[in-house]
Amino acid sequence: MKMPIRISGLMVFIAIIALFSAIYLIFANHFIASGLRTTGSELIGAKVDLGSADLSLGSQSLSLEQLAVTNPKSAMNNLFEVEKLALDIDASALAWNKVVIDKIEISELLLNTPRATSGAMDRQWTNVQEWTPFENIQDLSAIGADKLPDPKQLVAAADLQTIRAIDDFKAQLKETETELSSQYEQLPSKEIIDQYQARLKQVLDKSGGGNKLLGMLSKGKDFKALRKDIKTDLNKIKRFKTELKSAQEQLGSQFKTLKNMPKQDLARLKSQYSLSGDGVSNLVSTVFGPQIGQWTQQGYRYYQYLMPIIDQYQSSDNSEVQESQFLTERGRRILFQDNVPLPNYLVKHIKISSANSGEHISIDGVVNNLTTEPNRWNEPLTLDLSGKAKFLNSFNLSATLDHRNQAQSKDEIRLNAAGLKLSDFADLAADSPIKPSAGLVDIIASVNVIQEQLDGKVSLVFQKAEFQIEQPDKWLSLIKTGLSGLETFKIEVHITGSMQNPSIKVSSPDLNKLSQQVIKSLMSTELKGFEDKLMAEIKQSTDGPLSNLPSMDLLSQLQTKLNLKELDLNKILKKAN
């Protein structure tokens, strides 16, 4: 009877396994390189080039050389280029179908390098939300003279202060005249003065009844009584004169003011049609908005590139059975609750170093805890990168992206870039009416994204900035000249809102001041014409009422009458002494 086991079969099996292993080992590097090119290209949406891959099973490491990843937004440029990339792989995690890389050393990383051939692919990024900052930028022509109204309509609709003041003056004059006339009636009348005259004559004619001494004593007593009465009346007249004088002065002053009121009306109406603070702010946005918007958008876009990678599996709840969205030859992949405390993809530590070529952006620094499932790893993603470039003296980017708890995600990004050469950023300002041609800018940015809510502040400090304008424009010419005169100026950008609907606000006290000067200078001609017409309309409305103002003759007449009364009384008083 034959043995149930075929020893030769076992040998054949071992031989087959050995053959497959040998083939794999021989072609492993080729398979890995090919796989990385294909997968990387599909993931990025643009061509990924790789010179060679070298797998070492003994040291559990993989070395990649000459890796170049095309910028999906610019097919003739690489997003980055790496001369050598060495990976230390955690083999134990592979048994769990997880890719854990303990360390990646990236040597000679260069950013934004040109490509000899196009790296374009059919697939495009679809998950990047395009955002247009400053959608409602005010057109330059909308600011200023075009907004000046018809002076006639303006005056007709306006509540002129001159007319109101004339009415007030008339009312007050009438009231004063009534009041003073009433008071005047209380003063000694002509009859009283005549009585004083009669009393004086009577006293002078008094004989004393034969007794000379008694006669003198009696006369003295009468004189004293007369003097007292006259003095009392003179005091009344004096007080009244003071009051009259005060009223005359007050009304006289008002009368003079009324003559100048049309000018005040002109100033008031003109000020309503000068540029407001908002207008000036819009001007800053109009001139620098597109440029700043492009820069902010670029940063926003990079952040969005990163987020889907970080949160690839984040939307799934590990406690539930999840169905993958893609079909493979093995069918749909169903994910169950994963109790293995490791993310599917994790890179614990990345060390980046660059050759200082001077031609491209060079970066040095570290990135830690880069994973597709931050909720399954106990450390947040951190990065600390610094570098320089031909167009930039130095930069430092540090960030902590904490997505371990999606509901409480917190990202902190700090960027400090010093000495960006403005001339190299003219392309980024394609939509801007004014383009930088020389000078430097320092960028200090601090952006926090807490639970999808943005709160960021970016300060741009321009130094010796020169600008050029492509199409001649009177506004821009003045702004350009004004900017050239500024040694430094600062623009602050405040980013708020949600990730889905961000908004940015630009402000700059330096530029506001400059803008106001420019506007003042530019609007002077338009405003002068407007001012003349407006003044003519105001005069037409106020000249009539002003020329028909009531006189203050009554008060003058009262003054004259008072003087006469005073004179008469003083005469009697003098005789009574």
Place this chain on the structure above:
Amino acid sequence: MMQIIRLLKTLNSDAAPSSIALAICLALFIGLTPVFSAHNLIIVLIALLFRIHLGTFILASFGFSLVGLAFEPLLERFGYFLLTNDAMTSFWTALYNTQLGRLSLFNYSTQLGGLCISLVAFVPLLLVLIWGIKSYRIRIKAWAEKSKLIVILRSSSLFQLYEKTGGAS
């Protein structure tokens, strides 16, 4: 044509019915599940290690691959039904959290559908095939050898060439 001749040759040979039946049943796994799967390595090892008719195994593997291709949507749906069945979630979860489970890729619908169908069909098919081969040899073999079809096949130039190259045993 060659495959049919070869199959008839095998059936008519002295090979044990169980050896032929087992070869066909093991081929079921190869045919109904993706070839490069961990369990197929074990299937190949069994096929080589035990005295199983290798010719039949290879032939049946090709045959079942065509069947698997035709029924792939059904296998996928069956696997999906099993994987998403609430009553089985705890079992799949436990399996998913073992290294063997992860390496088996059981959590792919087509893979699990094909594997389960193969496992379920294995024993009944084995018994049916053993009975069938035995019955063939007793009842049909003599008649078939004399049948016109076989005579024509045997006399064909292709068969002559096949015999000359030692293909028929």
